[in-house]
Amino acid sequence: MKKSVFTLLFAVLVAVPLWAQKGKAIFPEMPGMVSYTYRNSFQKDVAATLDTIKALGITDMEFSNLFGKTAQELRKLLDERGMKCSSFGVGYPDLTDKIDQVGQNAKTLGAQYVRVAWIPHKGDFTLDMAKQTVADFNQFGKTLKDKYGLTFCYHNHGFEFQPHGEGTLFDYIVQNTDPKYVSFEMDILWTYFPGADPVALLNKYGNRFKLMHLKDLKKGVQGNLSGGTDKDNDVALGTGQLDLPAILIAARKAGVKHYYIEDESGHIATQVPQSIAYLKSLRK
Incomplete structure (x- = not known):
């Protein structure tokens, strides 16, 4: 009798962490x-848009546009609402032509990260393009880190997953950039869409990924290496093709610092609350 009780207790203790991974406690914040x-x-x-977002319970922003405001004006609006900007997204020309302005604006906003989400290119992304990208990224990252104390991140967009060697050109970029100066923001849709595995990449590169875009791809949509798809193929989290629990578990293990909902569709009024409810369902 005693043996069966101890066996049962042992089974429960062993099962708890497995349950925590498979059920709740995956995304607590x-x-x-x-x-x-x-x-x-x-x-x-x-101002009204920030109020809408704050009403959803969200206080952390990644801005990729100042929307006609100065960085100081936008920071004031955030401060008044108890909100923050942790990441500031810019275009490639901003980094090549006015990186000091980028750094100053990011610091004014209170951001820790500067992110770029597109590498200008025509046709298929090539090895020569990847080599130039590596050189650019190392320079961008060094300037932003050394002059402004900021971390530079590249947000993948799908086209970088062209085959190369035993991996892809995305692998080439990660492996040839300096970890001291270049980090990454995984957009999970734009990782899955070209045929890559978000979990495998998170496991492979660990803390090179500092940021993450949370989005889901409509069921039945076939991906490719174009880096583009209909915006309405973005669906509420948990209703599409991506295995969100597995991705979030791997992201925590990798040490991702900030997670952001991104929904490019025309249905955000219904889909964003649905996505938030889904993430809350993964709480302990």
Whole structure:
């Protein structure tokens, strides 16, 4: 009798952490929000849009546009609402032509990270393009770190997963950039869409990934290496093709610091609350 009791207790103790991984306790905090999700609203009224996002319980922002404001004006609006900007997204020309302005704006906003989400290119992304990208990224990252104390991140967009050697050109970029100066923001849709495995990449590169875009791909949609798809193929988290629990477990293990909801669709009024509810369902 005693043996069966001890056996049962042991089984329960062993099962608890497995349950925690498979069920709740996967995503205990609120995510942040990418400003692009509310781009149309931000273009009309920045303050009111921040109020809308704050009402959802979200206080962490990744801005990829100042929406006609100065960095100082935007920071004031955030401070007034108890919100913050942890990541500042810019275009490639901003980094090549006015990186000091980028650094100053990011510092004013209170951001820790500067992110770029697209490498200008025509046609297929090539090894020569990847080599130039590596050189650029190392320089961008060094300038931003040494002059402003900021961490530079590249947000993958799908086209970088062209086959190369035993991996892809994305692997080439990660492996040839300096970890001291170059980190990454995984967009999980734009990792899955070209045929890569978000979990495998998180396990492979660990803390090179500092940031993450949370989004889901409509069921039945076939991916490719174009780096583009219909915006309405973005669906509420947990309703599409991606294995969110597995990805989030791997992201925690990798040490991802900030998570942001990004929904490019025209249905954010219904889909964003649905996505937040889904993430809350993964709490302990």
